[in-house]
Amino acid sequence: MAVLDVAGLTKAYGDLRALDGVSFRLEAGELFGFVGSNGAGKTTTMRIILGVLTADAGTVTWDGAPIDFAGRRRIGYMPEERGLYPKMRVGEQLEYLARLHGLDASAAVTASKRWAETLGIDARYADEVQQLSLGNQQRVQLAAALVHSPDLLVLDEPFSGLDPVAVDVMSGVLQERAAAGVPVIFSSHQLDLVERLCDRVGIIRDGKMVAQGTIADLRHTDTPQWMIDGPTGDGWLSSLPGVRLISQQGARTVVEYSNTDGNSGSSTSGEAAIGQTILRAALAAGPVTEFAPLRPSLTEIYRHEVSTTEESAAHQGNGDAR
Amino acid sequence: MSLTTPTVQAAAAAGPALPAQSAWSSIGLIARREISTRTRAKSWRVTTLIMVAVVVAGVLIAHFAGGLTQSFAVGFTPDVPAATVNAIEATAKAASVSMTASTPASQDAGQALLTSGDLDALVIPQTAGDAPSGAPSFEVVVKQTLDPSLQATFTALAQQDALDAQVTGLGGDPGTVAAAIHEANVQVTALEPEPTIDTSQIVVGLATVIVMYIALMMGSQFVAQGVVEEKSSRVVEILLATVRPTYLMAGKVLGIGVVVLIQMVATVGAAALAAHCTGVLDASAIHLGSMLVWSVAWFLVGFTIFALMLAALASLVSRQEEVGSVTMPALMLAMLPYMYTVTVLLHEPQAQLGKVMSFVPFFAPFLMPVRAAFNVVAPWEQPVALVIAVAFLPVLAWLAGRIYAGAVLRTGARIRLKDALRSA
Numbered sequence: 109m110a111v112l113d114v115a116g117l118t119k120a121y122g123d124l125r126a127l128d129g130v131s132f133r134l135e136a137g138e139l140f141g142f143v144g145s146n147g148a149g150k151t152t153t154m155r156i157i158l159g160v161l162t163a164d165a166g167t168v169t170w171d172g173a174p175i176d177f178a179g180r181r182r183i184g185y186m187p188e189e190r191g192l193y194p195k196m197r198v199g200e201q202l203e204y205l206a207r208l209h210g211l212d213a214s215a216a217v218t219a220s221k222r223w224a225e226t227l228g229i230d231a232r233y234a235d236e237v238q239q240l241s242l243g244n245q246q247r248v249q250l251a252a253a254l255v256h257s258p259d260l261l262v263l264d265e266p267f268s269g270l271d272p273v274a275v276d277v278m279s280g281v282l283q284e285r286a287a288a289g290v291p292v293i294f295s296s297h298q299l300d301l302v303e304r305l306c307d308r309v310g311i312i313r314d315g316k317m318v319a320q321g322t323i324a325d326l327r328h329t330d331t332p333q334w335m336i337d338g339p340t341g342d343g344w345l346s347s348l349p350g351v352r353l354i355s356q357q358g359a360r361t362v363v364e365y366s367n368t369d370g371n372s373g374s375s376t377s378g379e380a381a382i383g384q385t386i387l388r389a390a391l392a393a394g395p396v397t398e399f400a401p402l403r404p405s406l407t408e409i410y411r412h413e414v415s416t417t418e419e420s421a422a423h424q425g426n427g428d429a430r
Numbered sequence: 431m432s433l434t435t436p437t438v439q440a441a442a443a444a445g446p447a448l449p450a451q452s453a454w455s456s457i458g459l460i461a462r463r464e465i466s467t468r469t470r471a472k473s474w475r476v477t478t479l480i481m482v483a484v485v486v487a488g489v490l491i492a493h494f495a496g497g498l499t500q501s502f503a504v505g506f507t508p509d510v511p512a513a514t515v516n517a518i519e520a521t522a523k524a525a526s527v528s529m530t531a532s533t534p535a536s537q538d539a540g541q542a543l544l545t546s547g548d549l550d551a552l553v554i555p556q557t558a559g560d561a562p563s564g565a566p567s568f569e570v571v572v573k574q575t576l577d578p579s580l581q582a583t584f585t586a587l588a589q590q591d592a593l594d595a596q597v598t599g600l601g602g603d604p605g606t607v608a609a610a611i612h613e614a615n616v617q618v619t620a621l622e623p624e625p626t627i628d629t630s631q632i633v634v635g636l637a638t639v640i641v642m643y644i645a646l647m648m649g650s651q652f653v654a655q656g657v658v659e660e661k662s663s664r665v666v667e668i669l670l671a672t673v674r675p676t677y678l679m680a681g682k683v684l685g686i687g688v689v690v691l692i693q694m695v696a697t698v699g700a701a702a703l704a705a706h707c708t709g710v711l712d713a714s715a716i717h718l719g720s721m722l723v724w725s726v727a728w729f730l731v732g733f734t735i736f737a738l739m740l741a742a743l744a745s746l747v748s749r750q751e752e753v754g755s756v757t758m759p760a761l762m763l764a765m766l767p768y769m770y771t772v773t774v775l776l777h778e779p780q781a782q783l784g785k786v787m788s789f790v791p792f793f794a795p796f797l798m799p800v801r802a803a804f805n806v807v808a809p810w811e812q813p814v815a816l817v818i819a820v821a822f823l824p825v826l827a828w829l830a831g832r833i834y835a836g837a838v839l840r841t842g843a844r845i846r847l848k849d850a851l852r853s854a
Contacts, residue, residue, distance in 0.1 A: 155667075158671040159671065160667055160670050160671055160839055161839070177674070180671060180672075181671075181672055183671065185667075185668060185671045187664060187667040187668060189664040189667065189841070190664060191663055191664030191665035191666065191667055191668050192663065192665055192668075193467075193659075193660075193663060193665055194663055195467070196467065204459070204463055205668065205672070207459050208456065208459055208460075208669070208672045208673060209672055252668060
């Protein structure tokens, strides 16, 4: 069952189309990574989910019903632009935000102290926020998003500006929340982190979702590649239909399979079987010291998705110039 | 994913049952934060103490400078005839000169009191011998100069003595002449009698407009700075994910209103208490009690008007440096009645323009209390002006709420009023 369903969000700022039919679903307990270049529409989408912006078109539904004000108060939100009262004490700030989200006074204190402890800022509980380092302010910001035990977490760039230890703390908390069944959506430019943490990823470009799915889905290709460190030359490949040589450097050979008959090779099991066939052919030709499927990293997928339009846009730009 | 779903539903069902939070509890929380953070600030406490100290000092100075309604201490040496003492007191009373008589033990003792400033004048018997016929039967000793109103009193009595002497010399009866003169009055009928204005009314009127101006400007500036503080620190985005923009604005206005009211009650209360203890206003025609009650009502209305205006205007900008310029038009609306009061109304409390302006919601909070200090408001005027102003509030609140909601999340360059209204 989808907990959060975002469908066909459209938003324009004057002539600028910030969002153009953005849709995705967020399942319970799922960590969803939202990636895209600056200005692609991540923040706008999140703000619309939170209700601080209204969409021109499209819906946000929560457990099957359009999300309302009461539902939105059950979201934990970390805006891109960090925001806390600089002159308010850490504890008071967390307690105040917890109470605004509907907790009673004693529950607010308990929750604030618990999250301050979890995030390692309990020693600064009575200090003014402005006295904390930026990294610690970021932890307070996360605590502020978590303090009311939200049913959904929406975090805009939660990892930006964090040191490696803080990144680990933040990752741990997000995984722990997801494991507790809370769906988490967060945006980040740290793609390795997204790849490591997220169950699913959405790539947004110019206000459109250009790719989304599990990391495995996104990595999947109809033309899988393998790297073989073994026999030299390409003679051993000739017996393999649909397999062609991509590159060869010394003993390292990269091959690609493309489906010629149009009925196999698209499934993961078919891909694995082809891999084994290639490996056997290589072993028959000589010793193999290394064999691995070459999967594109999220960074490569992202580059591919984002560069597609940027290149075409660049070409168009050049054409206009001429 | 499907495996975790049942767990989540169970967790959601067993999760903390949140009470349906009403608008008022959100507004209350926001207001309480404003009150606690602001009253705890050292700057606020120091300002309040200074304001209290200044007004109390003002009242005490007025008291020791002889009171707002001037009263003279006049000493009579024991050898001044009782008839002369009575005559001087009667003449002073007839001329509305407030005077307290005392009897120093001797002329030397009286002069010592003059020197120390405890006496304004010392009356001694006429030095015998070279006095011309008809000269008054007393002389006056002062430290430096004789106050003109006392001088007039003594002169009037001296002239009376001289006249009596002449009348007696001509064979007439001074008593008959005096009675005849006393009755020879021109009957004057005033069509619009001007109420008598004493100095204390001018002072209280001025103090009222100054305190009201400071309170309203300070309070609404607090609101403006608070709005921009939330905008520039971006905390507003978190807040607005939880509360509606209008609640946030209402809570802020309410909270800061309470903070400023505390400060004003402390200040004006200290001034009223000091005035009561020193009796400095006892002789005045001001109805202090009702004036204070009405002033509180006018403060509340005026604060709501200016706070809403400044909250809306301040939401258009994102930096504290821009607050001044964006709120300028609203501040002019407060400056206008203030300047008018100081330059015109204090000298001419019955001015027609002042009367008309005191029914306009923006000006009423300044002008009505001042006019009330001069007792020139008919009983119906303040209630009617208050009803007009209160009826105006929902319109203003609606407009301010729209501007605020349309502008408060848009950080960066200053937003045009028109754009804020359109996007709300």
